[in-house]
Structure formats: C-alpha cells, structure tokens
Amino acid sequence: MEEVSCPLCEESKGEPLHREDSFQMVRCPSCQFIFLNPRPTSDSLFQFYQQYLPEGETSIESWEKMMRPVFQRAASMLRQYRRGGRLLDVGTGFGFFLAEMKKSGWEAEGIEISQKAMDYARDALGLTLLPGPLEKVDFPDRDFDAVTAFYVIEHLPRPIAFLKECHRILKPGGLLLLRYPHTTPIKNVLQLFSVKNHFYDLPAHLSDFSPKIIQGCFERIGFGNCRHLIGGYTLPHDLEKRTASILFGSLSEALFYLSGKKLLFPGVSKTILGFKNER
Numbered sequence: 201m202e203e204v205s206c207p208l209c210e211e212s213k214g215e216p217l218h219r220e221d222s223f224q225m226v227r228c229p230s231c232q233f234i235f236l237n238p239r240p241t242s243d244s245l246f247q248f249y250q251q252y253l254p255e256g257e258t259s260i261e262s263w264e265k266m267m268r269p270v271f272q273r274a275a276s277m278l279r280q281y282r283r284g285g286r287l288l289d290v291g292t293g294f295g296f297f298l299a300e301m302k303k304s305g306w307e308a309e310g311i312e313i314s315q316k317a318m319d320y321a322r323d324a325l326g327l328t329l330l331p332g333p334l335e336k337v338d339f340p341d342r343d344f345d346a347v348t349a350f351y352v353i354e355h356l357p358r359p360i361a362f363l364k365e366c367h368r369i370l371k372p373g374g375l376l377l378l379r380y381p382h383t384t385p386i387k388n389v390l391q392l393f394s395v396k397n398h399f400y401d402l403p404a405h406l407s408d409f410s411p412k413i414i415q416g417c418f419e420r421i422g423f424g425n426c427r428h429l430i431g432g433y434t435l436p437h438d439l440e441k442r443t444a445s446i447l448f449g450s451l452s453e454a455l456f457y458l459s460g461k462k463l464l465f466p467g468v469s470k471t472i473l474g475f476k477n478e479r
C-alpha cells in the first residue's frame with residue numbers, strides 16, 4: 201500500500217469519507233474528488249488483475265449475460281454518431297463488446313491486461329487483443345474514430361493520464377465513451393442507517409467519479425459536446441443484485457427521460473460521451 205495525493209489535482213491527501221474493512225475512501229477538499237487512500241501499489245494491482253476476472257466457462261457466460269444490455273445500448277449509441285471506422289476498446293475483458301462492434305462493420309481492436317481474458321477472446325471469439333495498459337501500447341496520434349472503456353477508469357491510478365492518452369490517439373471529432381460506477385450517494389444513504397456493505401469494491405476501485413467531476417475532466421482535456429446517459433443497466437446472476445439493478449436501472453432511465461435528459465439518478469452507473477475538439 202502507498203499513500204498518494206489527489207489523483208486529479210495533487211493538492212491534498214484527502215479527508216476520510218467512508219471505510220470498508222481496512223480500506224478508506226477520502227475526499228479531496230480542493231477538487232472534491234473521492235479516492236482510495238492509501239491504495240495498493242501499481243505493481244500489486246497489476247498482479248491482482250491477472251486473477252480479477254471470473255474463472256471458468258459458467259462465470260464467463262454469466263458475465264456476458266450481465267453486461268449484454270449495457271453493451272447493446274452503447275453499441276446503438278455509437279451507431280447514432282458513427283457508421284463505422286476504427287474503434288479501440290480499452291479493458292475489453294473477454295471481448296464481447298468488441299465482437300459485437302466487429303459484426304456491425306467496425307475495425308475494432310482491444311486492450312486487456314488479464315491473460316485469461318485475452319486467451320478467451322482469442323480462442324472462443326477469434327479476436328486479437330493487445331496486452332495493456334494503454335500507455336504502453338504507443339499507438340500513433342489520431343489513429344481512432346472511437347475509444348470505449350467500460351468500468352475501467354475507476355481502476356486506474358492515473359485517470360488523467362489515461363484520458364489524455366485517449367485524446368491523443370483519437371482523430372479530431374473522434375468519440376470517447378466511458379462507462380463508470382457512481383457509488384458515493386448510495387454509501388451516504390446506507391451510512392445514515394449504519395448498513396454495512398462493500399459497494400465501493402475496495403481495493404479494486406481506486407476512485408468514485410461523480411458525473412460533474414468526470415465531465416470537468418473531459419472538458420479540461422479537450423473533449424466537447426459532452427453528454428451523459430444512464431445507458432442501460434447490468435443483469436447480475438445473483439437474484440437479489442439483479443432485482444436491485446432492474447429496479448433502480450429502470451427507475452433512473454425513466455426519470456432521465458421524463459426530466460428531458462437532465463436528471464442523472466444518483467448512485468447508479470452512467471455512461472459519458474465526448475468528442476475530441478477539432479483543434
């Protein structure tokens with residue numbers, strides 16, 4: 201474990217917010233970013249992700265079922281803006297989203313750090329993934345029409361460096377789509393009732409972005425025309441989790457559309473979309 205300064209502004213080591221077992225989420229008093237501190241070192245995280253994804257055929261299948269509604273929504277969202285082109289999916293896991301995009305005519309590449317996931321994507325889906333992390337691959341400037349990353353940014357020790365790298369490899373006008381969890385509002389409510397939970401998923405998640413903070417990062421780095429969506433919800437295998445996901449997912453979708461696409465229900469995962477500024 202190592203103690204760090206705020207990954208966004210480096211102004212502070214943060215003030216305690218929530219605990220899960222021995223792990224502590226803190227809030228930066230200058231920029232309000234919420235992050236894990238202290239946190240595992242980069243080396244130990246890399247080791248951890250070799251084993252992070254579920255093992256065995258049944259859990260790969262249930263993972264696919266869980267993610268399918270979110271992938272389908274993202275795919276149809278991308279089709280609204282682009283008919284095809286070069287797409288990079290970062291943290292592609294077993295490759296189901298990539299396979300879907302390839303089928304609809306995109307020239308799609310993926311990056312993954314788990315060897316197990318890469319083997320599956322190659323053997324079962326015939327995809328070729330590059331070993332990550334993204335910064336080590338060294339793509340040329342302005343190489344892609346779209347970059348996607350589902351549930352990746354909350355795992356990254358240097359989220360700003362990651363967003364800058366996405367910006368660099370996108371063509372002007374290119375599209376960045378990120379899917380991320382937003383857990384703090386739920387934690388705040390449960391704390392009122394002293395309900396124990398592990399919703400932050402520590403120490404796997406190093407941070408908890410709010411829609412406002414992530415959009416601020418997008419704009420600072422050079423993405424414009426940013427928009428947020430609820431973007432569907434996952435269908436976990438576990439009945440209790442699935443029921444909660446369907447309930448809160450449909451409620452938040454309904455409120456989003458009823459409010460004229462303004463209300464982003466707190467505490468559920470969201471999708472953000474931004475376009476690389478032309479100059």
Ligand SMILES: [Zn+2]
Binds near residue numbers: 206209210229230231
């Ligand atoms: Zn900060």
